[in-house]
Amino acid sequence: MKKLLFVFTAAFLMNFSLAENKSPTLKMALLKYSGGGDWYAVVDALQNMAEFCNRNLGTNFDKDYATVEVGSAELFNYPFVFMTGHGNIVFSDQEAENLRNYLSAGGFLFVDDDYGMDPFLRAAMKKVFPENDLVELPFEHPIYHQKYDFKNGLPKVHEHEDKPAQGYGIVLEGRVVCFYGYESNISDGWESQPVHNNPEDVRQASLQMGANIIQFAFEQ
Numbered sequence: 001m002k003k004l005l006f007v008f009t010a011a012f013l014m015n016f017s018l019a020e021n022k023s024p025t026l027k028m029a030l031l032k033y034s035g036g037g038d039w040y041a042v043v044d045a046l047q048n049m050a051e052f053c054n055r056n057l058g059t060n061f062d063k064d065y066a067t068v069e070v071g072s073a074e075l076f077n078y079p080f081v082f083m084t085g086h087g088n089i090v091f092s093d094q095e096a097e098n099l100r101n102y103l104s105a106g107g108f109l110f111v112d113d114d115y116g117m118d119p120f121l122r123a124a125m126k127k128v129f130p131e132n133d134l135v136e137l138p139f140e141h142p143i144y145h146q147k148y149d150f151k152n153g154l155p156k157v158h159e160h161e162d163k164p165a166q167g168y169g170i171v172l173e174g175r176v177v178c179f180y181g182y183e184s185n186i187s188d189g190w191e192s193q194p195v196h197n198n199p200e201d202v203r204q205a206s207l208q209m210g211a212n213i214i215q216f217a218f219e220q
Contacts, residue, residue: 024062029078031109032069033124035090039083041114045190046082052190052207053214057147071095075102080217084112084187089120096127103128103170103177108217111180112187115158125170125178134168134180143167143179146215148208155205157198158185175220179213186210 028046032039050061068074068081071094075081081102091099103109111121125134137143137153144150144167154165165184169176188196189206198206 025060026080027062027064027066027078029066029068029075029081031081031083032067033083033085033089033091033095034070035088035120037085037087037089037117037120038114039085041085042082042187043191043195045187048192049187049190049207049210049214053211057211057215059214069095071098073098075099076105076107079107080214081107081109082112082187083109084114084117086114086116087120089117089124091124091127093127096124100128104172107177109178110213110217111178112185113180113182114185114187118182121180125180129170129172132170132172134170134178137167137169137176137179141167141169142220143169143176143212143216144209146212146219148212150205150209150212154181154184155186155189155202155209156184157189157202157206158196176216179217 028050030039030042030046046065047063050063050065053059054061066074066078068078070091075098099109113121122134139151139153144153154167156165161183163183166182168180168182170178186206186209189198189203190210193200193203
């Protein structure tokens with residue numbers, strides 16, 4: 001399982017020397033799940049995030065993302081997997097096992113609460129890791145202090161229920177394998193400005209925090 005982590009980390013580090021290479025070395029993936037939730041609730045967020053990281057972190061991500069199902073073996077081809085939506089999430093036993101194996105082997109999952117998914121996400125991840133809880137990460141956690149410094153944790157992008165933005169993680173053997181942004185919805189800020197009409201300073205904070213998450217995922 002550690003081999004997958006080594007391959008992902010090595011590939012990320014290679015990006016810094018291959019940024020001018022026209023052939024991308026890494027690709028992000030959008031997680032497709034069952035249950036009725038709109039897993040596809042993004043427009044161009046991942047494309048913009050890849051471009052931002054390439055420009056500001058020196059990475060070499062493919063600007064087009066893949067779509068991968070939870071139970072697919074293809075999941076292991078993608079070091080950074082993104083998940084969002086507004087509604088229900090259902091993992092079969094096989095899907096939960098596949099995601100558990102992927103994360104245990106070095107993969108990373110970022111979940112962005114797009115309002116309404118919280119109770120379903122928590123139940124689904126409990127099926128993946130029955131013995132591990134989502135724990136809130138303190139503002140001092142390294143994920144908030146990578147290339148960009150967020151002394152107050154996750155930036156707040158969309159107001160859902162007048163609650164503060166919070167970042168949670170599932171930690172395995174000292175490694176954060178899943179980061180869950182609650183009441184923040186930063187991926188809306190990754191979208192092009194006309195999609196949600198967010199102010200430019202909000203969009204930039206969202207993209208910077210996204211870059212931090214990606215940098216942390218590979219370098220922790």
